[in-house]
Amino acid sequence: MSGSRIGIIGGGLGGLASACVLAARGHQVTLFERNPWFGGKAAQLDAQGFRFDMGPTILTIPGVLERIFGEAGKNLGDYMELVRLDPQWRCFYTDGSILDLHSEMQAMANEFKRFAPEKDLLPGYQRFLQFSERMKKVSDQFFFWKSVGGMRDIFEWKTTFQTKVLGDVLAMRMGKSVADTVRKFVPEPRVAQMLDHFTQYVGSSPEASPAVLCGIATMQTNEGVWYPMLGTRAVPTALTKLAEELGVTLRNQCAVREIVTDDRSRKVTGVVTESGESISFDAVVSNCDTVRTHKEMLAATGKPSKSFQKRRGYEAACSGVVLYLGLKKKYDHILHHNFVFSNDPHTEFASIYERGDPADDLTAYVCSPAQTEPAVAPPGGDALYVLVHTPYLRPHHQWKTMFPEYRQKILNKLKTTAGMEDIEERIAFESALTPQDINDRYHVLNGAIYGLASHGKWFGAFKPANRSPDLAGLYLAGGSAHPGPGMPMALMSGWIAADVLDQDYQKAVGKPKDMQVASA
Numbered sequence: 001m002s003g004s005r006i007g008i009i010g011g012g013l014g015g016l017a018s019a020c021v022l023a024a025r026g027h028q029v030t031l032f033e034r035n036p037w038f039g040g041k042a043a044q045l046d047a048q049g050f051r052f053d054m055g056p057t058i059l060t061i062p063g064v065l066e067r068i069f070g071e072a073g074k075n076l077g078d079y080m081e082l083v084r085l086d087p088q089w090r091c092f093y094t095d096g097s098i099l100d101l102h103s104e105m106q107a108m109a110n111e112f113k114r115f116a117p118e119k120d121l122l123p124g125y126q127r128f129l130q131f132s133e134r135m136k137k138v139s140d141q142f143f144f145w146k147s148v149g150g151m152r153d154i155f156e157w158k159t160t161f162q163t164k165v166l167g168d169v170l171a172m173r174m175g176k177s178v179a180d181t182v183r184k185f186v187p188e189p190r191v192a193q194m195l196d197h198f199t200q201y202v203g204s205s206p207e208a209s210p211a212v213l214c215g216i217a218t219m220q221t222n223e224g225v226w227y228p229m230l231g232t233r234a235v236p237t238a239l240t241k242l243a244e245e246l247g248v249t250l251r252n253q254c255a256v257r258e259i260v261t262d263d264r265s266r267k268v269t270g271v272v273t274e275s276g277e278s279i280s281f282d283a284v285v286s287n288c289d290t291v292r293t294h295k296e297m298l299a300a301t302g303k304p305s306k307s308f309q310k311r312r313g314y315e316a317a318c319s320g321v322v323l324y325l326g327l328k329k330k331y332d333h334i335l336h337h338n339f340v341f342s343n344d345p346h347t348e349f350a351s352i353y354e355r356g357d358p359a360d361d362l363t364a365y366v367c368s369p370a371q372t373e374p375a376v377a378p379p380g381g382d383a384l385y386v387l388v389h390t391p392y393l394r395p396h397h398q399w400k401t402m403f404p405e406y407r408q409k410i411l412n413k414l415k416t417t418a419g420m421e422d423i424e425e426r427i428a429f430e431s432a433l434t435p436q437d438i439n440d441r442y443h444v445l446n447g448a449i450y451g452l453a454s455h456g457k458w459f460g461a462f463k464p465a466n467r468s469p470d471l472a473g474l475y476l477a478g479g480s481a482h483p484g485p486g487m488p489m490a491l492m493s494g495w496i497a498a499d500v501l502d503q504d505y506q507k508a509v510g511k512p513k514d515m516q517v518a519s520a
Contacts, residue, residue: 003027004282004505007271009256009297012040013487014477015287016239017068017494018501022285023246024072025502030281031248032273034255034443039236040287040478041442041449042487048429049378050326053231055449057367057385058201058337060220061488065235068495072246079238081229083372088225090335091194092418094343099194100335103221112191121188128185128195128217135215143212144492147500148482149465178206178213193345197363200389201486203317203450205353207346210461213454227336227372235487259284259297261471268473283473283505285497289445290314290452290464290480298471307470316392317450317485318352319435321406323386326429330370330382333419338366340418353455356391358406364388364413381428386410390435392446399434407432444480451480466497467504475501 003026008015011033019031037043041055062082069076076082086107087100099115102108105126112121142148182195196206198216228234243250258272270280286293291314298305342348342361351359370382377383388410391397414420439447452463463482468474477497479485484493 005280006030006283006285006501007032007256007279007281008285008287009259009271009293010040010287010478011035011038011236011240011250011252012287012478013042013236013239013490014479014481014494014497015040015285016236016243017491018285018287018475018477018498019243019248019494020068020239020246021071021495021498022502023243023248025498027502027505029243029246029248030279031243031250032254032256032271033250033252034274036253037236038240038250038252039233042232042236044231044233045324045431047431048326050324050381050383050429051231051376052324052383052385052431053233053367053369054322054324054433056232056487057369059226059228059232059235059487061223062226063223064488064491064495068239068491069242071495072242074242076238079241080234082226083229085225085227085336085372087335088220088337089194090338091190092338092340093190093193094341094417095190097190099190101194101221103224116188119188121186121191124186124188125191128182128214129221131181131185132214132216132218133222135212136218138212139215143461144483145496145499147466147496149462149469176211178209178211181211181214182206190341193341194339196345197339199454200365201450202454202484202489203389203448204454205349207349208353208453208455210454210456212461225337227369229373231369231373231376232487256297258300259286259293259474261298261301263301266471268471281473283475283501285475285477285494285501287478287494288443289448289478290476291445292443293476301471305470308464308468311464314445315453315455316446316448317453318389319392319438319447320387320389320433320449321358321403321410321435322433323384323407323410324429324431325384325386325423325427326377327382327384327423327426328378328428329380329426330368330377331420334366334368334371336368336371338368338418340364340366340413352389352391353453356394358388358390358402360409362388362409362413364410364418366414366418386414392448393435393439397435399436403432403434448480450485451478452484454484466493467500 006027006029008031019029023029043054045052066076087102089101091099109122178199182192199206255274256271257274260270268284272278294305294308342363348359351357365387367385369376435447475497477494479490481493483489
């Protein structure tokens with residue numbers, strides 16, 4: 001086999017994607033995962049006849065997965081069954097109103113007429129989606145499918161001052177937030193609150209995140225929300241199967257302690273596992289948290305690690321409390337995906353993102369998979385997943401003592417706003433994760449679910465580049481690397497890391513890129 005020897009640290013979605021792409025292109029790949037399972041936060045909980053997706057539950061932009069499987073000449077449909085969900089969300093508000101999000105414009109027009117017959121909401125919503133489509137096109141052209149760490153990676157400077165490019169830059173509304181932009185088009189507070197929550201895919205405040213992230217809205221409405229039968233756990237299961245077929249060496253329950261480098265060349269040369277095993281590699285992809293990669297695994301590298309840490313202020317995205325509620329009887333008035341909103345998003349976001357305290361009046365995301373796949377629970381029941389965003393871990397957070405009271409606040413919210421008055425009587429099984437649990441279980445920065453925050457109206461969309469500028473042979477993938485968190489973006493980060501690594505290899509050996517698979 002031709003190709004280089006690649007070590008991948010972390011078997012989350014980004015690491016699995018990188019492993020499959022690199023193996024498909026002829027490289028010799030070994031993937032290390034500290035946990036017994038592959039898939040990172042896309043894990044599964046089975047108990048008393050209930051099956052829960054423990055991490056991500058919303059799959060969008062399935063074209064990213066199709067591209068990864070296409071690298072190996074495989075059809076995604078042969079590995080998993082995807083069901084499109086429409087309406088995509090149901091939103092519950094404190095005034096008792098309910099709003100569904102549809103992908104089809106006429107359905108949305110009818111929904112707005114039902115929701116607020118006295119207001120003409122459709123034109124503003126359409127203008128917002130037109131802006132969102134422009135942001136998606138800007139992202140497709142300048143941001144996605146390549147390694148980006150800042151403005152200099154986006155544009156070719158010889159074309160930057162061309163009229164069209166300048167128009168794209170101005171269209172990004174740099175200096176404006178998602179919340180500013182949403183309300184420019186849709187001032188109706190309840191609809192604006194719904195649109196704000198596209199930014200929650202990246203675990204950041206819409207009031208502090210750049211307007212370009214509004215592009216997420218059209219990606220979802222146009223490309224759909226999908227449910228993989230057997231749950232989102234089916235995604236890493238399919239990727240693991242593909243990796244095995246492609247000859248990837250999979251080593252679970254094998255943590256990496258150190259990334260080894262050569263001080264003279266400032267190049268990665270291998271890894272050392274927790275057990276002390278030293279393994280040489282030509283390059284390494286870290287699917288671990290990027291900050292912890294540099295602070296812990298590269299602590300001995302000196303200048304390269306310090307360069308990363310000094311490049312910018314890295315703020316963890318939010319964390320969360322997750323309740324896994326096995327219900328004896330499912331609710332028929334909710335959809336597969338639901339948001340149960342707070343009364344005042346500004347107060348809620350200020351508490352979470354500015355003061356660092358869990359919000360008193362919270363927003364809960366509720367996933368009811370039995371609406372699509374009844375087999376997640378005993379007959380007639382449901383495996384309810386309830387997520388409430390909280391601040392990332394602060395020194396004063398003691399979740400063992402904080403959790404019981406906050407759990408009750410969450411249940412009270414579901415009772416008063418989502419029409420689940422008898423939820424406590426329906427619970428047959430219960431488990432939970434707190435921010436401390438998430439931190440300990442997944443080894444992420446301060447318990448952050450979504451990697452690094454996207455805060456900063458000018459440059460908040462930028463994450464560490466997938467090709468390290470500090471160490472040759474080091475590549476970064478996962479939610480804390482470019483392009484950011486969420487299932488499709490984490491998968492894309494893995495593809496990008498693999499692609500730029502392969503490009504570098506092809507240049508080094510002087511072989512045209514289009515010859516690589518044929519010679520594998």
